[in-house]
Amino acid sequence: MRTLTILGSTGSIGTQALEVVAAHPDSFAVVALAAGGSDLHLLAEQVLQHAPAQVALATGSAADFATALAARASSLGRPVPEVDVRTGAEAAAEVAGNGADVVLNGITGSVGLGPTLAALAAGSTLALANKESLIAGGALVRAAQQRPDQIVPVDSEHSAIAQALRGGRREEVRRLVLTASGGPFRGRTRAELADVTPAQALAHPNFDMGLVVTTNSATMVNKGLEVIEAHLLFDVPLAAIEVVVHPQQQIHSMVEFRDGSTLAQIGPPRMLVPIALGLSWPDRLDGVDVPTDWSITQSWQFHPLDGEAFPAVALARSAAEAGGTHPAVYNAANEECVAAFHTGRIGFPAIVDTVARVVAEHRGPAHLDLAAVTRAESWARGRVHELIR
Structure with missing residues (x-):
């Protein structure tokens, strides 16, 4: 049985991962969950179902979560479990470094970099759905790997490549x-x-x-x-x-x-198989999803980009x-531009146009470390706001 820490447990990747866990109770034990804090009721439900010892909240208070947990437990007629609740910006990284066999990083955005590095430092297998941490961290993440197979991709495309690479040598x-x-x-x-x-x-x-x-x-x-x-x-x-x-x-x-x-x-165009493989790699679990039905007529198309x-x-x-911090700037600038688009401050084509200008203006540092990445991201976000004003 593998121990699991799931980061981003109330998001799309996290909820599907817990579906896989629930369907294979003899294969996994959840030891920690981390969430942003916007859906405490769902997080309470997850804690009652999977009994983790630790919970991390990026926002909100431990008292608010305790209230939500007590209310949900009472509605089910169950006792309130004891849970070690961590809060704040570093909470996810704290539980990511708890030494679980597998840490699934399903956080969205470059805020996932700290937890990614913490999981690798602890020797855990990192099931990586948070591509932004690899983009932003780049060489830092690769240097933190303790073994070649320590990072298992969860994005469907990269999971597909990892599977296909079994058919030949690099x-x-x-x-x-x-x-x-x-x-x-x-x-x-x-x-x-x-x-x-x-x-x-x-x-x-x-x-x-x-x-x-x-x-x-x-x-x-x-x-x-x-x-x-x-x-x-x-x-x-x-x-x-x-x-x-x-x-x-x-x-x-x-x-x-x-x-x-x-x-x-x-x-099928679903994430269950990549998520399950991230948790069980290199082994496959039974009955994770329904395979393609080859008995029906289908047409598949391919077009150039x-x-x-x-x-x-x-x-x-x-x-x-x-290289350097340029990929981090690309990602951070895009995150700000997406937010600006959804609040009506820029149009759709301006998302990538603005990112392009910020990347072109960036001058990377001579030495790459976590502080340099943080500074570059902060500059990129600030520059986006200057440009869209």
Whole structure:
């Protein structure tokens, strides 16, 4: 039985991870949960079901959570369990470093970097859904790894690549092919994107991933982040990582080998299998999801990425090539631009346009450490606000 710490337990990744745990009670024991604090009732429900010893809250108080836990326990006629509750900005990192066998980082945003480093330092296997911490931390995260397989990707695309790489040696790989749904605006020109609304940007055809990630899918920033993530995870040159639009999202990504063969990982457009593999890697669990039904007629399409309408992927490549804190600036500036878009301060195309300007202006430090990353992100966020004013 593996012990688990789940960061972002009340979000999309965290709730699905706990579904996997509940379906395999003999395989996992939850020892800690971390959440932002916006849904204390759901967190209380999770604590009563999975009995973790620790809980971390980024916002809110331990007293408020105790009240929510007591109320939920009373409604079920159950005693109130004893829980060690940590609060504040560092709470998630504190429980991430508790030495659990597996730490699932499902936090959204670069605030996940501290918990990522804490989990690696503690020797835990890191099931990484928080791509932003790898983007922002880059070399810091790679240097913190104590063994090659300590980081297991949970993004469906990178999980697919990790699975396909089992079919050949690394030196046999020609390139990686990341698939993208194309988001809600696939096929639109840049001019046709000028007046799209936040509601339209959140209408993803296949997934409900929260405000930031869903918007990133619409701008293709998410795919840009995934290109950088694939480069760092699999040590493949940026030039050997391609993006192709596949609206049906049945093929989650592919590995092309030197002899001309391609291995693709196929499955429904859901996250249960990547999450389960993140928890159980390198083993597979039984009955996690329903496989593709090959008895029905299906049509799968593939389209080239329109780099003019969606320049975010090319911009991510240039940020990665610049290295240092440039990827952190790309990510931090985007987070601020997404917030500005959803509050009506900028239009949709201005998200990536503003990120591009901030990345171009950035001058990275000579020495890369956590403080340098923090300073670069702070500068990027401030510069975005200056530009949109």
